[in-house]
Amino acid sequence: xxxxxxxxxxxxxxxxxxxxxxxxxxxxxxxxxxxxxxxxxxxxxxxxxxxxxxxxxxxxxxxxxxxxxxxxxxxxxxxxxxxxxxxxxxxxxxxxxxxxxxxxxxxxxxxxxxxxxxxxxxxxxxxxxxxxxxxxxxxxxxxxxxxxxxxxxxxxxxxxxxxxxxxxxxxxxxxxxxxxxxxxxxxxxxxxxxxxxxxxxxxxxxxxxxxxxxxxxxxxxxxxxxxxxxxxxxxxxxxxxxxxxxxxxxxxxxxxxxxxxxxxxxxxxxxxxxxxxxxxx
Numbered sequence: 344x345x346x347x348x349x350x351x352x353x354x355x356x357x358x359x360x361x362x363x364x365x366x367x368x369x370x371x372x373x374x375x376x377x378x379x380x381x382x383x384x385x386x387x388x389x390x391x392x393x394x395x396x397x398x399x400x401x402x403x404x405x406x407x408x409x410x411x412x413x414x415x416x417x418x419x420x421x422x423x424x425x426x427x428x429x430x431x432x433x434x435x436x437x438x439x440x441x442x443x444x445x446x447x448x449x450x451x452x453x454x455x456x457x458x459x460x461x462x463x464x465x466x467x468x469x470x471x472x473x474x475x476x477x478x479x480x481x482x483x484x485x486x487x488x489x490x491x492x493x494x495x496x497x498x499x500x501x502x503x504x505x506x507x508x509x510x511x512x513x514x515x516x517x518x519x520x521x522x523x524x525x526x527x528x529x530x531x532x533x534x535x536x537x538x539x540x541x542x543x544x545x546x547x548x549x550x551x552x553x554x555x556x557x558x559x560x561x562x563x564x565x566x567x568x569x570x571x572x573x574x575x576x577x578x579x580x581x582x583x584x585x586x587x588x589x590x591x592x593x594x595x596x597x598x599x600x601x602x603x604x605x606x607x608x609x610x611x612x613x614x615x616x617x618x619x620x621x622x623x624x
Contacts, residue, residue, distance in 0.1 A: 346399040347533075348512050349373050372515035372535045373398050379406045381415070381442045382450050384423055389441055392451055398509070398516060398534045399438075401543045402427060405534075406440040408546030411554075412574040414478035419549050421448045482555040482579035485601020489558050489581045492623050495526040497611055499562050500586050502528055507564075509533040518564040519544045521556065529559065537565050538574070545578045555579020562586075567593045567606055576600040582621060584608050589616055 353369040377397050382389035392415075397405060403425050410416045421444060428439040444450065499522060506528060509516040516533040519540040523529060532543035541563065548554050560582035561575050567585035569592035575583040576596070583597070584605040594616045597604035603618030615622055 346373050346375070347509055347516075370512045372509065372513040374535045375399055375438055377402055377405065378439045379409060379442065380428075380439065381410065381444065383448075384443045384446070389443065390450075395536070395539060397536055397539045400534075401532055401547070402437075402440055404532070404543045404546030404550060405539055406442055406546065407549045408542030408544065408574075410442065411545055411549050412478065412542060412577045414577065415451050416444075416448065416549075417481060418554060419552050421445050422549075478573060478577060480576045480579065480600065482557075482576070483601075484576055484579060484581050487557050487579075487581035487601075489524055489560075490621050490623050491524045491560060491582060493613070495524065496584060496605065496608060496613060496622070498526055499584065500608055502526065503531065503562055503564065506531045507533060510564075516540075520562045521548070522560050522562060524558060524560065537563060537568070538570055540564075541571055541574045545574060548578060557581065560584060562608070566590070567604060569593050569596055572596045572600075572602070572604065576602060582618070584613075 348370050350368045351371055352366060355365050355367055357363045374396055377395050378391050379393045380389035381392045393409065406425060407422065416422060423443040423445045425440060425442045427437045428441045503518055503520045507518050510518065510533065516535060517537040517540050518531060518533045520531045521529040521544050530544055530547050532540045534540040534543060548556055556578045559580060561580050562584045563571055564586055566587040567583060567589035569590055572583055572593040573596060582603040586608050589604055589606045594604060597617040603621040604616045605613050606616060607614045
């Protein structure tokens with residue numbers, strides 16, 4: 344896992360029959376800042392656009408997914424280059440991604456209302472207004488004819504969990520998995536932040552030129568928030584499933600998008616909040 348995990352000393356207290364108290368090393372999920380710089384080609388540094396707290400790994404995917412889901416790029420054609428850059432730390436941790444936009448792609452405006460600072464728990468808490476939170480997808484998800492058997496959906500959490508290598512070591516990483524309608528795992532990403540895990544999946548799709556993700560579904564290991572629903576819509580996904588609950592805004596946005604939203608996907612049960620015509624039984 345490299346820098347995705349690190350070890351710290353922990354005092355383990357067991358008040359059970361064994362009654363043991365031991366000090367031992369414990370694996371923790373790494374959390375480090377990533378600065379995303381964006382601008383046109385040319386001499387000089389690109390301007391910082393965002394700083395996100397994330398688990399190191401798949402950082403280029405994270406940056407591309409973030410730019411796509413924030414509506415700042417539309418496809419891989421809008422990016423000339425994206426590379427990890429040296430920062431100021433010693434030893435260098437490469438916590439900077441430099442994105443050079445393709446000719447003709449407008450540079451993001453430096454607006455205080457879009458002052459992105461994202462934590463691992465909140466992806467939009469740096470934005471100053473409700474209007475700055477909303478982005479609009481170019482994909483007509485409502486027209487996607489995808490259907491998924493309910494039995495395929497109920498098997499997905501176990502498939503996702505069995506592929507979570509970072510969670511096995513730390514117990515502290517969220518996961519997002521892109522699946523086919525047959526239940527095949529296409530790509531999985533883990534991160535200490537739920538929104539980062541989704542951006543890493545979307546960024547992979549940008550880099551692989553797989554957008555829109557019609558005919559696929561996204562499963563997230565936690566709850567379905569407004570932000571995750573919006574990111575799924577921006578990627579053209581017709582179905583978002585979560586092992587936990589959705590929020591009211593997530594449901595409202597899924598209705599607006601014509602997206603299927605599934606929550607509490609556990610064992611043999613699920614709640615279908617929107618778009619139940621895509622779930623076959």
